[in-house]
Amino acid sequence: MASIENPVAELPPPSASDLAHGEVLYSIRDLTVDYATRAGTVGAVDRVSLDIRKGEIIGLVGESGCGKSTLGKALMRMITPPGHISGGELLFAGEDLMLASDRRMRQLRGARIGMVFQDPMTSLNPLARIIDHLTETIQTHESTVSDAAARDRAEQLVARLGIRIERIDDYPHQFSGGMRQRIMIALALALRADFVIADEPTTALDVIVEAQFLDLLLELRDEFDLTILLITHNIGAVAEISDRVAVMYAGKLVELGPANAVFGETKHPYSQGLLQSVPNIDVDDVDLYQMAGSPPSLVHPPPGCRFHPRCPAAMDICRTEEPAFLKVAPEQATACWLYSKGRYDE
Amino acid sequence: MSEQERNTPLVEVGGLTKWFPVQKGFIASLLSHGQIDNVRAVDDVNFTIQRGEVLGLAGESGSGKSTVGRLVLGLLEPTKGSVKIDGIDLNGLGREELRRMRKRMQVIFQDPLASLNPRMTIGEAISHPAQIHLPDLSSSERMDLVLETLEAVGMSPARFFYDKYPHQISGGQRQRIVIARALITRPELIVADEPIAMADVSVQSLLLELMVSLKEKFDLTYLFITHDLATTKYICDRIAIMYLGEIVEIGPLNEVFKNPQHPYTRALLAAVPVPDPRHRRKEPLPRGEIPNPINPPSGCRFHPRCPIAVEGICDVDQPRLKSAEDVEGHLASCHLRTGAHKDLDPTRTGQH
Numbered sequence: 001m002a003s004i005e006n007p008v009a010e011l012p013p014p015s016a017s018d019l020a021h022g023e024v025l026y027s028i029r030d031l032t033v034d035y036a037t038r039a040g041t042v043g044a045v046d047r048v049s050l051d052i053r054k055g056e057i058i059g060l061v062g063e064s065g066c067g068k069s070t071l072g073k074a075l076m077r078m079i080t081p082p083g084h085i086s087g088g089e090l091l092f093a094g095e096d097l098m099l100a101s102d103r104r105m106r107q108l109r110g111a112r113i114g115m116v117f118q119d120p121m122t123s124l125n126p127l128a129r130i131i132d133h134l135t136e137t138i139q140t141h142e143s144t145v146s147d148a149a150a151r152d153r154a155e156q157l158v159a160r161l162g163i164r165i166e167r168i169d170d171y172p173h174q175f176s177g178g179m180r181q182r183i184m185i186a187l188a189l190a191l192r193a194d195f196v197i198a199d200e201p202t203t204a205l206d207v208i209v210e211a212q213f214l215d216l217l218l219e220l221r222d223e224f225d226l227t228i229l230l231i232t233h234n235i236g237a238v239a240e241i242s243d244r245v246a247v248m249y250a251g252k253l254v255e256l257g258p259a260n261a262v263f264g265e266t267k268h269p270y271s272q273g274l275l276q277s278v279p280n281i282d283v284d285d286v287d288l289y290q291m292a293g294s295p296p297s298l299v300h301p302p303p304g305c306r307f308h309p310r311c312p313a314a315m316d317i318c319r320t321e322e323p324a325f326l327k328v329a330p331e332q333a334t335a336c337w338l339y340s341k342g343r344y345d346e
Numbered sequence: 347m348s349e350q351e352r353n354t355p356l357v358e359v360g361g362l363t364k365w366f367p368v369q370k371g372f373i374a375s376l377l378s379h380g381q382i383d384n385v386r387a388v389d390d391v392n393f394t395i396q397r398g399e400v401l402g403l404a405g406e407s408g409s410g411k412s413t414v415g416r417l418v419l420g421l422l423e424p425t426k427g428s429v430k431i432d433g434i435d436l437n438g439l440g441r442e443e444l445r446r447m448r449k450r451m452q453v454i455f456q457d458p459l460a461s462l463n464p465r466m467t468i469g470e471a472i473s474h475p476a477q478i479h480l481p482d483l484s485s486s487e488r489m490d491l492v493l494e495t496l497e498a499v500g501m502s503p504a505r506f507f508y509d510k511y512p513h514q515i516s517g518g519q520r521q522r523i524v525i526a527r528a529l530i531t532r533p534e535l536i537v538a539d540e541p542i543a544m545a546d547v548s549v550q551s552l553l554l555e556l557m558v559s560l561k562e563k564f565d566l567t568y569l570f571i572t573h574d575l576a577t578t579k580y581i582c583d584r585i586a587i588m589y590l591g592e593i594v595e596i597g598p599l600n601e602v603f604k605n606p607q608h609p610y611t612r613a614l615l616a617a618v619p620v621p622d623p624r625h626r627r628k629e630p631l632p633r634g635e636i637p638n639p640i641n642p643p644s645g646c647r648f649h650p651r652c653p654i655a656v657e658g659i660c661d662v663d664q665p666r667l668k669s670a671e672d673v674e675g676h677l678a679s680c681h682l683r684t685g686a687h688k689d690l691d692p693t694r695t696g697q698h
Contacts, residue, residue: 063546064517176635206406206573211617211631233546236576236619259623277551278621279576281603288551288580294516 019093021055025195025227026075028052031088033067033074036081040299044070044083046251049325052195055225057217059238059259061274062248065295071248072197072231076113077105092195111141114188118200120180124172130158130183131168137190157186161216178209182216189224199231214241235278239263244331247271250295250306253325257332267334270307305337313338354433355394356535356567357401357418361427364388364413368640385639387413389591390427392667397534400561400568402578402599404614405588406636414588415537415571419453420444431535449479452528456540458520462512469508472496472527479531491530498563499526500556518549522556529564539571554580575618579603584675587611590639590647593667597676607670607678610648646681654682 019025033045045067052058062068073079075090077097090097092112097105109115117123124133134154139145145153158168161182172180181201188196198217202210218241220226232238238245238259245262247255247270255268266272276289293310296302302309308318317337325335365384388410395401403411416422418429420436429436431447439447452475455461462471473492476483483491496504499522512520521541528536541557542550558581560566570582578585578599585603586596587610595608606612609632616629632651637643643650649660665679 063548178635206636207575207619208406208613208617208631209635211619211627214619215631234619235547235621239621239623239625240619242623263621263623274548275621277548279550279574279580280621281576281579281615281618282620282622282625288554290552290555291548294518294549 019054021225023054024051025054025093026052027089027091028075029089029091031071031074031090032086033070033079033083034086035083037299042298043251043301044298045074046301047088048248048251048253050246050253050256052227052229054194054227055221056243057221057228057230057241059242059245060229060231060248061233061235061238061245063233063274063295065250065298066248067251067298068231068248069199072199072229075197075229076109076115078109107141110137110188110193111191112193112195114185114191114193114196116181116184116188116196116198116201118203120177120184121172123184124180126172129169129171130163130175133183133187134158134168134190137187141191154186154190157189158183161186161189176209177204178206178213181205181213185216185220189220194225195227195229197229197231200233201230202234202237203232210237211240217241235275247274250301251298252306252335254307254336255332255334256325257329257334261329261332265329265332267328267332267339268307268336269311269313269338271334273310305335356397356399356432357393357395357569358430358433359391359393359414359418359427360430362388362391362414362417362424362429363426364410364417364422365425383640386591386642387639388417388424389642391588391591391593393586393593393596395535395567395569397567398561398565399584400570400582402582402585403569403571403588404573404575404578404585406573406614408590408636408639409588410591410639411571411573411588412539415453415539415569418535418569419451419537420447421453449531450533451535451537452531452533454521454524454528454536454538454541456543458517458524458544459512461524462520464512467509467511468496468501468515468523471512471523472530475527476530492526495526495529498529498560499523501526518545518552521545521549521553525553525556525560529560532564533566535567535569537569537571540573541570542577543572543574550577557581575615587614590636590642592647592679594648594680595670595676595678596667597670597673597678601673601676605673605676607676607683608648608680609652609654609683611678613653646679656682 028048028050030047030049031045032047035042035044048071060068074085079085131151131154135150138150138153155165155168159165163179163182202213205213214237217228221228230238230242242259244257245259246253247268249270255262255271262271263275266275273289273291277291279288296306304320305318305323308314315337323335323337325333327333328339364387366387368383368385391414403414405411417424431451469492472495473488476488476491493504496507501507501519501522542553545553554577561568572578582599584597585599586593589610595602595611602611603615606615612629613632616627617631630653634651645661645663646665649655652660659681663681665681667677667679670676670678670683
């Protein structure tokens with residue numbers, strides 16, 4: 001690929017640039033998100049703690065309703081009623097977002113935290129050309145940038161993301177799904193966001209376009225030291241590009257660790273069942289694991305470990321007491337009573 | 347079953363072609379002098395499915411795979427070519443004959459919520475096709491048949507689910523209901539169009555397992571349409587890969603997966619995400635995206651994206667499906683890998 005000047009490097013450095021690669025960019029502590037419904041309070045995210053590190057791609061997996069998308073929204077403080085963040089701490093680059101004003105949050109969204117969703121058409125204005133999206137985004141946040149400079153920056157970005165510059169004057173509907181996702185990334189990068197939350201970004205894409213998009217995410221991470229939270233049910237996609245993997249079940253974080261460890265030495269019985277249920281084109285066996293039961297209601301979650309009614313290894317204690325989220329290896333942690341004895345200590 | 351019946355493929359598709367005319371504005375149609383553009387959704391597709399076999403039909407959006415499914419079911423009329431079910435050409439059938447034929451072939455679509463009437467109970471939804479196709483059954487016989495079928499798809503106890511509405515059960519259970527409704531007329535052929543695409547992975551594996559066991563239990567034949575190559579491995583005997591309306595490769599599943607011949611098949615297989623972080627992609631990805639089927643590229647339709655295309659051949663001559671690697675029934679349409687241009691060394695002539 002022709003070398004194109006890094007459009008982000010030319011910009012004034014973002015305030016988080018003093019964070020070195022690998023330092024904690026976003027620290028989440030005991031995050032709890034509830035939804036008030038007629039049936040009762042749904043604990044969509046229940047006391048989740050997670051440190052997201054500068055420059056990493058962290059894959060967040062789990063099945064429908066496990067709370068992964070809610071967690072992603074909570075990180076941008078975009079939970080709307082009937083939902084609300086009912087507890088926990090959100091520290092982004094040292095700033096307490098629970099205390100941030102709405103105005104400050106608007107500034108951060110886009111400028112520091114970018115978003116890519118499954119359906120880009122719902123995020124793009126069908127009546128605005130791509131160039132208008134980009135220049136408006138840039139000039140809204142940076143009022144001193146001239147029209148020409150904004151256009152210049154937009155063109156460089158678009159070219160970097162593999163979209164032909166001529167197409168910058170086209171409208172969203174004239175682009176394919178894969179190209180629209182690239183435009184979403186361009187919008188995130190137009191304002192030097194250093195953290196991108198991508199919620200099911202490839203779910204609507206065909207497999208080759210998906211692979212191209214995942215490759216692009218990897219390149220951008222390497223080029224800009226971007227931090228990416230990849231939220232998806234597509235476990236193959238997570239395996240392809242994630243440094244670390246987090247697994248959620250019924251609102252709880254049940255396992256976290258380096259991708260190789262979570263896939264290679266899976267600890268939590270739910271993660272094990274989930275990963276073994278994934279069809280793998282690369283292996284010869286033709287039996288898929290069959291996980292019993294279905295996820296519980298979050299209005300009345302089971303006592304103890306929320307997975308115990310489906311767990312093949314459930315013990316008495318699992319039915320009554322909730323397991324803590326503990327380290328089981330230098331970089332790997334899980335919430336499961338199986339590992340409570342002989343647990344890893346530093 | 348006579349000898350002939352056993353040898354006649356259940357599905358025989360020959361030269362199947364479906365073009366959809368493109369709607370144009372009034373001025374544009376004046377300017378083009380009445381010339382009509384067509385979306386060439388399906389172009390000269392040929393395959394057979396034997397009784398008891400599962401043929402996978404895979405490809406990206408816009409490849410024409412779902413259109414083939416609808417043509418096989420007689421839900422669309424082909425522009426050219428024919429579909430024969432058990433030797434009977436659907437084209438020649440009158441309304442009444444086609445209706446009787448439909449009893450023998452059923453369909454399962456992707457979205458069970460869209461396939462089920464929210465105001466019908468599960469029992470009503472499943473017995474509905476039986477009322478149409480099995481009018482001789484008394485209502486108690488029909489009810490027994492519904493309950494038996496519910497049990498067969500794992501909705502047990504069947505009585506408990508009979509009076510429930512679609513919104514009262516989970517997505518995976520809804521898809522089981524759609525499968526039960528397809529089975530109620532005891533069809534021979536089921537066209538399953540992305541039957542598990544909406545489900546979560548753990549539910550996907552249960553549904554795949556169910557489809558495999560039902561196939562044995564009810565002597566079914568499947569046309570399994572999917573964009574997800576990884577799942578085909580668990581159910582299909584043979585697979586056909588479609589690109590821009592054409593089958594570019596077809597053969598026994600293991601053969602095609604282990605020894606893919608067409609560069610598009612190779613790319614598609616290589617792009618499938620593998621749930622193993624140590625895995626590295628074996629083939630480079632093709633450039634760009636699937637082109638517009640209104641004016642498909644000349645010659646081989648894949649040539650503009652193909653890593654090994656040779657100028658003067660691939661952009662000029664349209665390749666035909668030819669036998670590949672001397673494996674029976676493994677065909678691919680690539681000049682460089684089969685047929686006349688085999689002497690060309692694809693690595694030397696590859697252009698990037």
